[in-house]
Amino acid sequence: MMTIATAPIVERLHTSQLADTVRVDCPAKTNLTLEVGPTHEEWGGRHALDTIYCAVGVYDTVTATAKAPGTGFSLELEGAHLGDLASSSSDMRRNHAVLALFAMAQEAGREPDVALTITKRIPVGAGLGGGSADAAAAILAINQLWNLNWPMERLRTIAATLGADMPFCLTGGLAHGTGFGEQIEDILDDSPLARELQAQGFTGEVLIGAYQSQLSTPEVYHTFDVVGAGSGDRNHLQAAAISLHPRSGQAIEAALQAGARHAFVSGSGPSVVAFVPDSTTAQRVIDTWVMHDAADRIIRAQAPVTPIIGVTQ
Numbered sequence: 011m012m013t014i015a016t017a018p019i020v021e022r023l024h025t026s027q028l029a030d031t032v033r034v035d036c037p038a039k040t041n042l043t044l045e046v047g048p049t050h051e052e053w054g055g056r057h058a059l060d061t062i063y064c065a066v067g068v069y070d071t072v073t074a075t076a077k078a079p080g081t082g083f084s085l086e087l088e089g090a091h092l093g094d095l096a097s098s099s100s101d102m103r104r105n106h107a108v109l110a111l112f113a114m115a116q117e118a119g120r121e122p123d124v125a126l127t128i129t130k131r132i133p134v135g136a137g138l139g140g141g142s143a144d145a146a147a148a149i150l151a152i153n154q155l156w157n158l159n160w161p162m163e164r165l166r167t168i169a170a171t172l173g174a175d176m177p178f179c180l181t182g183g184l185a186h187g188t189g190f191g192e193q194i195e196d197i198l199d200d201s202p203l204a205r206e207l208q209a210q211g212f213t214g215e216v217l218i219g220a221y222q223s224q225l226s227t228p229e230v231y232h233t234f235d236v237v238g239a240g241s242g243d244r245n246h247l248q249a250a251a252i253s254l255h256p257r258s259g260q261a262i263e264a265a266l267q268a269g270a271r272h273a274f275v276s277g278s279g280p281s282v283v284a285f286v287p288d289s290t291t292a293q294r295v296i297d298t299w300v301m302h303d304a305a306d307r308i309i310r311a312q313a314p315v316t317p318i319i320g321v322t323q
């Protein structure tokens with residue numbers, strides 16, 4: 011497998027131009043496989059992972075706009091599906107995108123004088139890496155806004171200090187993740203593994219069954235430590251997630267019966283991802299999920315995809 015840090019798509023950008031506002035559309039992620047190993051003290055008690063990440067085309071949009079020196083940062087959140095971020099106790103200084111801004115400012119030796127806006131479309135606390143996507147989007151935006159032009163390996167090192175999923179979210183596509191999830195090897199489009207995944211039906215049209223309720227990632231890992239992986243599960247966290255949120259299991263069963271080639275819990279859940287071979291099957295899965303009330307929100311997307319960076323003068 012070759013290691014190349016692929017660049018996200020950059021629209022309307024010439025390297026000599028300085029931007030006033032940078033907009034990044036950053037996709038959700040799922041895990042096509044997720045093998046969970048032992049915990050490691052040196053990783054803050056996190057588990058060793060072997061995973062194939064896949065970026066899924068439901069995007070949050072993060073914009074970063076330069077503010078006057080000394081005025082500090084601001085954050086605005088928009089969208090109909092803000093989950094626990096809408097709660098009055100949600101601290102915007104702990105928002106993953108703001109933590110990413112702080113990390114970039116510290117590394118650059120600058121003040122974080124930036125206005126961030128996040129339009130959320132990725133379900134929150136859903137195993138779809140929405141917080142990681144927003145942090146990755148903020149890192150990509152600041153790299154452009156401040157004309158830092160740091161290479162992807164440096165951005166990934168910063169991202170790894172913030173969360174296991176974040177280095178992957180900087181580039182999206184398909185990638186092999188090891189360590190605690192932060193060690194990324196891109197899977198190139200024309201590689202044998204990418205072709206194998208495509209032949210197995212792990213690319214193309216995908217349905218996401220999402221829920222009002224959230225699952226806490228640490229709680230799912232703790233439950234996994236007790237119940238272990240289900241036999242034959244490609245996602246070792248699936249049995250733990252279903253034990254905490256049984257509707258996810260019902261959605262998987264219903265999707266497979268309706269003809270999905272694969273249906274599984276996304277990462278730590280509770281969302282369910284179903285890969286379908288064609289739009290007729292997609293409609294059958296949607297109909298069965300609606301009929302059985304198997305999901306609260308159904309999203310249709312493509313996979314794999316990459317982040318998109320746009321610049322406004």
Ligand SMILES: C[C@@](CO)(OP(=O)(O)O)[C@H](O)COP(=O)(O)OP(=O)(O)OC[C@H]1O[C@@H](n2ccc(N)nc2=O)[C@H](O)[C@@H]1O
Binds near residue numbers: 190
């Ligand atoms: C499970 C996965 C699968 O991609 O993501 P989600 O499906 O939740 O998005 C990841 O492993 C989550 O990634 P992320 O949410 O970035 O993890 P972090 O912020 O680094 O860690 C949050 C918590 O998850 C647990 N954790 C995370 C990663 C890991 N390799 N082992 C762990 O045990 C730990 O309890 C840790 O305190």
Ligand SMILES: Nc1ncnc2c1ncn2[C@@H]1O[C@H](COP(=O)(O)OP(=O)(O)O)[C@@H](O)[C@H]1O
Binds near residue numbers: 095107141144145
């Ligand atoms: N920008 C953000 N978007 C989503 N969640 C965020 C963000 N910043 C902080 N969080 C918090 O991170 C937690 C996990 O959310 P998320 O990343 O969407 O889920 P998951 O880890 O299951 O993929 C939530 O409790 C949420 O409050």
